[in-house]
Amino acid sequence: MLEVTDLRITYGKHVALDGASISVGAGEMVAILGANGAGKSSLLGAVGGRVRPASGQVTYKGRDLLRLPQHALVEEGIALVPEGRGIFPGLSVAENLDLGARPRRAKARAGAIREQVFTLFPKLAERRAQIAGTMSGGEQQMVAIGRALMSAPDLLLLDEPSLGLAPIVVQEVFAALARIRASGLTIMIVEQNARATLALADRAYLIEAGRITGSGPADTLRTDPAVVRAFLGGAAVAES
Amino acid sequence: MTLLAIDHVTKRFGGLTAVNELSFTLAQGEVVGLLGPNGSGKTTLVNLISGDLAADGGRITLAGETLTGRRPDQVARAGVARTFQLVRILPSLSLTENVMIPAVFGAKSHWGAEARAVARDALERVGLAGRAETSAGALTYIDQKRLELARALAAEPRLLLLDEWLAGLNPTELAEGIALIRSLSESGITILIVEHIMEAVRALCSRVVVMNSGRLIADEATETALRDPHVIAAYLGEGTDA
Amino acid sequence: MKIALSLAALVALALAPFGVSDYGLGLLIGAVTYVTLASGWAVFSGHTRYVSLATVAFYGTGAYTVAVLNEAMPYWLVLIVAGLIGAAIALVVGLSTLRLAGVYFVIFTFGLSELVRQLITWYEVNVTGTLGRYIFLDVSAREIYWQMLALGAATIALTAWIQRHRLGLALRVIGDDEVVAAHSGIPLARTKLTAFVLSATILTLAGAIASPRWVYVEPSIVFNPTVSFLTVIMALLGGANRLWGPVLGAVPLFLAFEWLSARFPDTYPIFLGLLFILVVFALPDGILAGLERLKTRKTEDRA
Amino acid sequence: MLVTTLILGLVLGGTYALLALGLTLQYGISRIMNLAYGEFTLVSAFALVALFKGAGVPPLLAIVLIAPLGYAVGWILYAVMMRPLVARAGDAGRLDVASILATFGLMFLIQGGLLVTFGADFTSITYLDQGVNVLGVPVALNRLIAFAICVVAGGGLVLALGRTRWGLALRAVAQTPGSAPLVGIDVNRVARQGFALGTALAAIAGASIAMHQTFSATDGVVFTMKALVIVIMGGVGNVAGTLIAGLALGLVETFVATAIDPGLTLAATFAIFLVVLLWRPQGLFGRR
């Protein structure tokens, strides 16, 4: 469904990503693992239209994504939950969700999707009138994910959804992700919490210093000693 | 000897009580973890200690000296340094200049070569000495975090407040970061760490203070706290202790 | 070397009135006045990035002080008193306003100028019963020029000194990130206040020195908001955070004004507006930064 | 007496609020600090006079013609001049500086154009000048019309922003432009719309001012500053706040003029403005 070929991203003289190629099939959940500054977020950003690559190709259902401005991607069925969440802190929860339902295909079904989101995150239903900026970090993350789901996407891009969250909230978020995953939505995720991510994902790519250095089924990677050393560390955190 | 004493400190925002009658102490040289779910008031407390916010009640003292009611720069000169949840560096200045600032304006007020020497020392301790003259904007995320720590060190603080300084690091970097903090602690700096990464908390802190909804729910040895049902219910969730 | 060069330029400028016509001298006075204003403005605003539109509040206060006191005490004493009044106003204003940030500070300082003007007007109308005041001082254009040149040179020297001093570093840090500044031990209020008062004193003195040329002052003349705008524009155009930036912005812009208004008295605002927009698009960070960019590009090309 | 003050103050405040509406959109949504705003209103005022005197178009009809024209001009201006500034600015502070500089140039440009075209003369028209009795207070009909336009435009805007999907997108861009593309909002387009709408409102304000006030080609700065004061007091981008701040300012000026001293009206305006800024820097109705 998503095909990234020879992607190269530079910031001035700094090369963030040097010829990365990945693919994501329909219904798959693919994780991108790597160190800080390895280029994970740049890769995700390029797919989500936030970053303009220097060269390479990103095609989605056969369409060239790089020709489209960022805001047009939502209409194509791609929803990005960026690092730092990117919600509208001054608007209410309900307004944030309404904004998510802007694409044509989502407008008609907005009511039904909203119910699904509320089932997934009951807290949002309770607090729909609350100003999003006054919520805790975990709740804001739920708003962000909920808003992305409101656009009825085919592909969900998640950038560090557990960053800065308390362990109990991380569990909650991953539980929600598992349910979203189960609904059959295609997901591409960048996450520091490799253990929890690999538990959910089908496949993963490893990025080091701007290059893809490995890939494989999540189950295999979880037991690969090299991966364990580099990405999983010692004791795991909040494994579900 | 008690270095930092938080004594019945309260902070309200409108109708919300972010920190409620909170009390605990830090002994000289201790490394203590400050835990709690998002929105429990940890960052508010850090801001109260560092002078960003004024407490509505209670008292904070550093080695007997009252910090409450003082401005951030006065608190800084009293010997408290901090890092920020979202990295704050000065991108237009060089690494040396970034790190010089607290050396110049802190308690010791060095100037000229002296200040540069302090800055170089601090950069060396975090492993950035080789790039002292490049501009800070060009650093990667992890190096920016290092730089922020170096800046805190250059203040030659008595108390260091780390607000999720380890967040977003991968395991390799995490191990480095933990080692770095440990080396600071060994040099005698008292450290209060706000952190969600339990691995780091376990590795660094002999004791943790746990907050929930602005109140203190635990102040005990780390291992005890992590088994404490209150703490697990409020913060860690089930099946954490892997 | 640089200092020697600057001193030589200063001497040359000091001797310039002997070689030019009255108009030439007028041009010199105008250029030096705007250099002083722009540099004086940049003492506070250059590094902190607080865009102040209160320039004319101080400039006008200086002129008004001279108008009120010129018959009551000797000229040099009037200048000192003017400087003190400017500093005092800046202190009071600074204490209450320096916590405002961004565009709020901009608008506040503009409002301040208007308020000062309205209050002086009201006071003069209702209390003294006269609005216009006369300055019949025996100060020649040359003397005005030399005084202004001295003030301008002192301002630039002061800026250079500040940049090497801890005050300069403190201001730069404040300009970049006030939170970091505070947590590094920089007393925000005191630092900003010091720079603001220094800057205001210079601006007030500039007004006091320039005023004998006007002979007649009233609030609508001395509190002309255009002065504030021009000062900001000139400083930003040259590069407000650099030592010679304000000079590089003030001189060409002043001359452009002069040329255009002489050449096209009817349509010059149109040309000026176009020129301005052009400069904003072509030199986004100011002339000095533009020149430096050009230089680095050339060296890179050569490499 | 109190009723007189109240009514005169509200009518005056209405014209102030109308004047400020466009600026609050331009600065709030498009992030352009437009120093040429007053000149925009003047162009429209002159256009109304030219249409009325030259072609005999009734002013109320002229407003209907001028407003869409204002929208078009604003649209083009944003696309050609402001967009490149926004694109290169990066952060809000730099954009403030860049837009202040650029619109300062624009101010000269328009003022020069007006002086060349219309001269420096005072201009005014006589239209619906007769007094209307409002609760025993005579008020000029043209001022009442201006007030009505303010109520309609302001109220309509409040409703449109608060109740419609389109308004929600505008508010989203106003508050967090960085997040807007994530939900498929074309920030550039919305900012352009905001600027164009602001220009259209400036045109409406200018045209309604021309109906009841004498003006000249050099009055632009006065309008800009008045509008700016109101926008800041009401909270940038807050339409309801702008309406209330404008009305409040009109009431205060009228009250000071009748009860204290007309000589202090402008001083009172600025004093209140400064107090508001110090007490609530985000404006009376802005969110922190």
Added chain:
Amino acid sequence: MTNFSRRAALRAIALWTAASTLIGGPALAEGDKVRIGYAVARTGANATGAGITTIPNYELWVKTVNAAGGLKMPDGSQRMIEVVEYDNRSSNEDLVRSIERLASQDKVDLILPPWGTGPNLAVAPLFDRFGYPQLAVTAVTDKAPDFVKRWKRSFWLLGGGHDYAEGLVDVLKAARDAGTINNKIAAVSVADGFGIDLISGARPAFKQAGFDLVYDKSYPLGTSDFSAILSEAKASGADSFVAFSYPPGSFGMTKTAQSMGFNPKVFYLSVGGAFPIYPGIADGKAEGVMAIGGVNADSPAMQEYFARHTKEIGNPPDSWASAITYASLQMLEQAVARVGLDHEALANELSTGSFDTVIGTVKLEDNQLRDLWWVGQWQGGAFRAIDPADKPGASAPIIPKPAW
């Protein structure tokens, strides 16, 4: 390479052309022309005043003189006038520099003064230092006698605030004594030098004449709404409403008075009341409105001047300072014809000679024009002088003013 150098060459040519036109400044004078310079406000706050009263008359005069073959010299020859004009941007600093430029750089033969009291005072020391005679028209000041002593070649042609205030009191007193109006006066004044001069002259004069000043307030320059002021004035019970105002205020007050049905028996305005556009502003109901200044509307010279001004400039002149501005230029023209361009001789001639102008025969007293009209009134579509009542050409005032 060739492409590049051609482009560079083109650019160089373009630059050179632009630069030479910019730097070249005004073209060098030919020997047989008289160069006359002025620095007026084309932009900024003073632009409106200068644009109505000063600039049109300067242009009209130059046009008229040049059309007649040029400025006459004592030897009977004629020299064309060449104008050097700068914009003073309504800033005294720029104004001072422009005058320096005219005098020391352009070395023009004559310099005409700027518009406004403040600007005229600012340039007076310069005119004095460079020796140019200064025909200060648009400056209303009670200190003219002092200035004449200080600057020997300065001439003050528009009287002082007290003169106008006392003229108004004369008119009101006559009406009160005739029983037409009560002895209450409501006065407002604009808070700047001009307004304050007038009101501070008027207060003692009103008092001395036995009037009761029941409402006396000043308003700031830039006030646009007069509803509150006028409703207070209306409530004060005064028959006479007196405004020492500037055009925006004069116009605003007229419109507000009309819409609120404020019909005092005397409605007096200052600057702007005698403007040709005033009847239009007053919606054709200007009849009976009094204002500062006035002209002898019946004099053929004045009628000819009005017609010529209307034809050449596109609109009629105002009925106060315009005619005097034009008269000052005629004085200059005649003085040059008698004594030539020597500044000292010119100043002497202006000071002592008598001149035939659109406002009649002019002879200055102590370098001041004292034979002026203080109050005028709109009567039958023309703005006619009514005070001093004993001056030839004065019309009788219409009091009470017909209702709007």
